[in-house]
Each structure stands twice: as structure tokens, then as C-alpha cells.
Amino acid sequence: MHPTDLIAASKTLEVDALAKKLISEGKDVVNLTAGEPDFPTPRPIVEKAIEALEKGYTKYTDSNGIPQLREAISRYLKNKKNVEFSPDEIVVSNGGKQSLFNAFASILDSGDEVILFAPLWVSYPAQIILSRGKPVVVKTKFENGFMPMKDELLSAVTENTRAIVVNSPNNPSGGIYDYETLKMIAQVANERGIFVITDEVYDDLVYEGMHKSMYGLVKEELLIYVNAFSKSHSMTGWRVGYVATKNKDVKKRISKIQSHVASNINTIAQYAAIAACETDNAYMVEEFKKRRAFVVSKAREYGIEFLEPKGAFYLFFKVNGDDEEFCKRLLAEKLVASVPGSAFEMPGFVRISFANSLEVLEKGTNRIREFMASFK
Numbered sequence: 001m002h003p004t005d006l007i008a009a010s011k012t013l014e015v016d017a018l019a020k021k022l023i024s025e026g027k028d029v030v031n032l033t034a035g036e037p038d039f040p041t042p043r044p045i046v047e048k049a050i051e052a053l054e055k056g057y058t059k060y061t062d063s064n065g066i067p068q069l070r071e072a073i074s075r076y077l078k079n080k081k082n083v084e085f086s087p088d089e090i091v092v093s094n095g096g097k098q099s100l101f102n103a104f105a106s107i108l109d110s111g112d113e114v115i116l117f118a119p120l121w122v123s124y125p126a127q128i129i130l131s132r133g134k135p136v137v138v139k140t141k142f143e144n145g146f147m148p149m150k151d152e153l154l155s156a157v158t159e160n161t162r163a164i165v166v167n168s169p170n171n172p173s174g175g176i177y178d179y180e181t182l183k184m185i186a187q188v189a190n191e192r193g194i195f196v197i198t199d200e201v202y203d204d205l206v207y208e209g210m211h212k213s214m215y216g217l218v219k220e221e222l223l224i225y226v227n228a229f230s231k232s233h234s235m236t237g238w239r240v241g242y243v244a245t246k247n248k249d250v251k252k253r254i255s256k257i258q259s260h261v262a263s264n265i266n267t268i269a270q271y272a273a274i275a276a277c278e279t280d281n282a283y284m285v286e287e288f289k290k291r292r293a294f295v296v297s298k299a300r301e302y303g304i305e306f307l308e309p310k311g312a313f314y315l316f317f318k319v320n321g322d323d324e325e326f327c328k329r330l331l332a333e334k335l336v337a338s339v340p341g342s343a344f345e346m347p348g349f350v351r352i353s354f355a356n357s358l359e360v361l362e363k364g365t366n367r368i369r370e371f372m373a374s375f376k
């Protein structure tokens with residue numbers, strides 16, 4: 001069987017498409033499925049793109065990304081995140097998504113296993129399968145804030161384990177792994193020579209405490225670091241992400257994959273991303289904080305069980321009964337679009353996004369309250 005026959009289309013995009021269809025039919029849908037900030041891309045970034053167009057920067061570039069952008073990313077990572085990669089250790093790709101795919105494709109061979117912690121982002125298993133690997137899902141517990149425990153991780157490790165994926169801040173839970181948990185994962189990986197692919201695309205969107213990277217905890221040759229401007233700078237449509245590693249062999253493979261699959265990413269977007277490295281996004285984080293406080297207060301008021309989101313822009317809450325039925329009926333009866341936890345391999349939960357205005361969130365949460373009274 002071909003690997004693509006083993007994967008399903010992205011469930012989150014499916015729900016989003018259904019909601020958009022209802023909207024196009026004129027229905028008053030409150031769409032809480034969005035995996036993207038609702039702010040416009042900051043003006044300095046847009047201006048840099050216009051300038052690139054006017055200067056005629058519209059041709060192929062180095063497939064790793066233009067040196068100016070890789071230099072800017074290297075500086076930005078060091079100054080803002082205390083993460084150090086030289087421009088030669090960075091490959092720019094089409095969003096965090098392609099960076100992750102490049103990472104899996106560069107290290108996996110037939111039958112290699114990759115440990116994922118559920119709830120998990122929908123594309124990891126698909127990308128691993130496409131790279132001929134095998135996803136091994138470790139289910140974390142709500143009671144533990146969806147953080148993996150050492151015995152849970154160890155019970156999933158086999159001689160075929162090639163990598164562990166860490167996603168903190170987490171989509172869909174909004175959770176952040178504490179330092180002890182990050183260290184525990186790093187220790188297991190370091191002792192057994194397992195790669196850690198760290199997906200830190202939500203690292204700027206942290207509302208409590210500080211983001212802690214896997215960088216510095218995992219041995220240099222085992223760490224594959226992924227980030228993107230999509231969520232941090234409201235640039236989802238520009239498709240600029242990057243993967244960085246100090247492992248020279250892995251880096252070489254990633255460069256080869258990038259060059260044969262896509263060549264460089266859009267040249268204009270690369271110039272724009274240089275400006276992103278210098279654009280302050282604190283105002284977005286402040287706005288998200290207000291929205292988070294709003295949805296959290298509503299969830300408390302309604303007596304919903306949920307994980308208090310410390311990062312990203314999602315509220316992941318428990319439902320009584322089948323989550324897929326909950327989401328289908330919530331959309332049909334109250335015109336609120338949400339994503340079932342099953343899409344993230346965590347049935348019994350539902351994800352709503354607070355990357356929406358307070359007005360929209362007010363309307364959405366009111367409708368959810370009315371609906372919950374009838375969903376038993």
C-alpha cells in the first residue's frame with residue numbers, strides 16, 4: 001500500500017472548510033476553528049515585500065533561503081530566544097509545516113518510530129507516515145496538564161525509536177511543558193541517542209511564565225529545531241518557516257530535500273521575513289492575553305473542565321460524550337465551528353481558538369453555553 005493511502009486529509013482543515021461553506025451560504029457562523037492570528041501582517045513586513053517587488057527580487061534564490069534572511073534569523077534567535085544557530089545551520093522552508101516534513105524525511109528510514117505526545121498536532125503522524133516511519137502515540141493525561149510522564153515515555157521507547165517530537169506551547173492544549181518535563185525528555189533522548197524534533201512555532205505566544213526551549217537541553221547532534229513566523233507575526237499565508245540543526249549530516253540532507261522538493265520558498269516572502277525579525281509583536285501577545293482571560297472566565301462561569309492555556313491561542317475543554325458529535329451538533333444547531341479532540345488523538349475534548357475578537361468570542365461562548373445545556 002502506498003503511504004498516502006494510510007493518511008487522512010487534515011481534519012482541522014475539513015471543519016474549517018465546512019464552516020466557510022456555511023458562511024458563504026450567508027449563515028451567521030462563529031468560526032472558532034482558526035489556527036491563525038486574526039491581525040493583519042504588521043506594516044513593516046508588508047512594506048519590505050513591496051520594496052522587494054519593486055527592486056525586482058522575483059527570481060530563484062539559494063534554496064536554503066537568501067543569506068540575508070538566514071543571517072537575520074540567526075541574530076533574531078540569539079537575541080530574542082537565546083537559541084544559537086549559524087546561518088549555515090538554518091534552512092528556510094514553506095512554513096513550519098514543511099520544516100517539520102524536511103526534518104522527518106531527513107532522518108527516517110523504513111520502520112523507524114517517532115514518539116508523539118497526544119493531544120498532538122494533526123500533521124505529525126501524516127508526515128511521519130509519508131517519510132516511511134511509524135508514529136507511536138503516547139497519550140498524556142488531562143490531570144497532568146497533558147505533560148508526558150517519564151514512565152509513559154519510557155514504555156514507548158524501543159530499539160526502533162528514532163525521534164521524539166516536542167511541541168510546547170502546545171496545539172491543541174495550550175499547555176506549556178514545565179522545565180522538569182523538558183529536561184526529562186532530553187535526558188531520555190540523550191541517553192539513548194534519539195533525535196528530538198522541537199516544534200516551537202508558538203514560543204512567542206506565552207501568557208504565563210517564560211517559554212523554555214529544548215535548545216540547550218538536548219545534545220547538539222540530536223536536536224532539530226523548528227520555528228516559523230506564521231503565528232508569531234501573523235504571517236500564516238506567507239509561508240516562512242525554518243529548520244535548524246547543528247548535525248551536519250542532517251542539515252545536508254534537509255538542504256537536499258528542500259532543493260529538490262521546492263527550491264527556495266517565495267523570494268518576496270523571504271525579504272519580508274527579514275523585517276519580521278525586527279518587528280515587535282508584543283501588542284499581539286497583549287491582545288491575546290485579554291482574549292485568553294475572557295474565554296477562561298467564561299469557561300469557569302459555565303463550569304467547564306479545561307486546561308488553562310499558558311500559551312498558543314486555544315482553549316481545550318472536556319465534553320460530556322462524543323466530541324465529534326458535539327462539534328457537528330454545535331455547528332448545525334448553534335452555528336459555532338470548533339474542532340473535535342479526536343482530530344488531535346484526544347477524544348472527549350474540543351478545541352476552540354481565541355484568535356478572534358472579543359465580540360466574536362462573546363457571541364461564540366454564549367452559544368456554546370446554550371448548547372451545552374442541551375448536550376448530555
Ligand SMILES: Cc1ncc(COP(=O)(O)O)c(C=O)c1O
Pocket residue numbers: 035094095096097098121167170171199201228229230231236240241
Ligand atoms: C503545532 C504546529 N506546528 C506547526 C504548524 C505549522 O505552521 P506553518 O503555518 O508555519 O506551516 C502549526 C500550524 O497550525 C502548528 O499548530
